[in-house]
Amino acid sequence: AQSVSQHNHHVILSEAASLELGCNYSYGGTVNLFWYVQYPGQHLQLLLKYFSGDPLVKGIKGFEAEFIKSKFSFNLRKPSVQWSDTAEYFCAVNASPGGYQKVTFGTGTKLQVIP
Amino acid sequence: GAGVSQSPSNKVTEKGKDVELRCDPISGHTALYWYRQSLGQGLEFLIYFQGNSAPDKSGLPSDRFSAERTGGSVSTLTIQRTQQEDSAVYLCASSSKPGTSWSSYNEQFFGPGTRLTVL
Numbered sequence: 001a002q003s004v005s006q007h008n009h010h011v012i013l014s015e016a017a018s019l020e021l022g023c024n025y026s027y028g029g030t031v032n033l034f035w036y037v038q039y040p041g042q043h044l045q046l047l048l049k050y051f052s053g054d055p056l057v058k059g060i061k062g063f064e065a066e067f068i069k070s071k072f073s074f075n076l077r078k079p080s081v082q083w084s085d086t087a088e089y090f091c092a093v094n095a096s097p098g099g100y101q102k103v104t105f106g107t108g109t110k111l112q113v114i115p
Numbered sequence: 116g117a118g119v120s121q122s123p124s125n126k127v128t129e130k131g132k133d134v135e136l137r138c139d140p141i142s143g144h145t146a147l148y149w150y151r152q153s154l155g156q157g158l159e160f161l162i163y164f165q166g167n168s169a170p171d172k173s174g175l176p177s178d179r180f181s182a183e184r185t186g187g188s189v190s191t192l193t194i195q196r197t198q199q200e201d202s203a204v205y206l207c208a209s210s211s212k213p214g215t216s217w218s219s220y221n222e223q224f225f226g227p228g229t230r231l232t233v234l
Contacts, residue, residue: 034222043118044158044206044225090158102171103223105150107157 002027002095006106013081014114021076021109023065023091033074034092034103035065044090050074061085086113117141119226121207127232128197136192136229140209147190148210148223149182153203161205164190197233204228 005024013019025031035047048059055067065076074091091106120139128134140147149161160174164184175181179197184190194201208223 036225043227044208046222049222102160102163103148104160105158 002031002093002104004091004093004104004106006089006091006109008109009107010110010112012112012114015083016080019076019078019081019085019111021089021091021111023074023076023106024072025074025091025093025095025104026072027093027095029095032094032103033065033067034094035059035063035074035076036090036092036105037087038090038108039087047076047089081111081113083113083115085111087111119207119209119224121205121226121229123229124227125230125232127234129234130199131196133193133195134197134231136194136205136231138190138192138207138209138226140188140190140207141224142188144209144211144224145187146210147184148208149190149192150206150208151176151203152206152228156203158206161192194231197231199233202231202233204230 003026007022033050036044037047038044047063048057048065050057050067056064058064063076063078065074067074088108088110090108092103094103119141122137126134145166147164151159151161162169162175162182163171166187167184179195182190182192192205206228207226210223
């Protein structure tokens with residue numbers, strides 16, 4: 001069965017610091033990978049996604065993620081965070097592209113950016 | 116509206132009562148998912164619908180939980196004899212059918228959730 005691990009549960013950064021949130025998945029085949037974000041009081045929304053091709057994926061608001069197949073990782077990065085990036089971030093994986101659309105989510109990482 | 120809607124937004128109930136939570140997916144989306152978000156627990160998958168059938172119910176925590184979907188659209192999640200541990204935010208998401216657009220395939224669009232509090 002597919003699973004997703006997010007090792008950082010709570011991250012606190014000052015504005016302008018660089019961000020990297022870890023995500024590892026367990027599945028040896030073809031995967032679709034996602035990062036979702038939930039801002040305080042708002043819906044979960046898609047931040048970025050990887051389907052195929054260039055393993056470096058760029059999303060909204062200056063976020064990017066790199067798919068490293070050999071490490072089963074899909075870490076989220078941002079060079080310089082802002083206070084408005086305070087949110088909870090969820091990594092997700094679909095290990096059956098083209099078939100059943102079940103997506104497994106990680107437990108989330110709460111990011112707090114201090115002005 | 117264009118997004119996923121859920122009702123009620125908040126529900127407070129007494130232990131032992133039954134509750135029904137409703138989800139209206141995005142029009143045309145054939146896949147529908149229910150999740151539970153508990154404090155500190157992340158997103159817990161409950162059930163997945165493709166059309167009106169539920170090929171994966173593996174996440175339902177107990178037989179007190181059931182869900183149905185009619186007309187390939189609206190879905191209802193029912194919790195019978197609620198317990199305090201059922202308190203959580205219940206999220207619904209929908210996605211399009213494979214093949215309509217690879218770029219949109221599998222992206223799940225979430226509703227605002229129903230916050231359930233069992234006293």
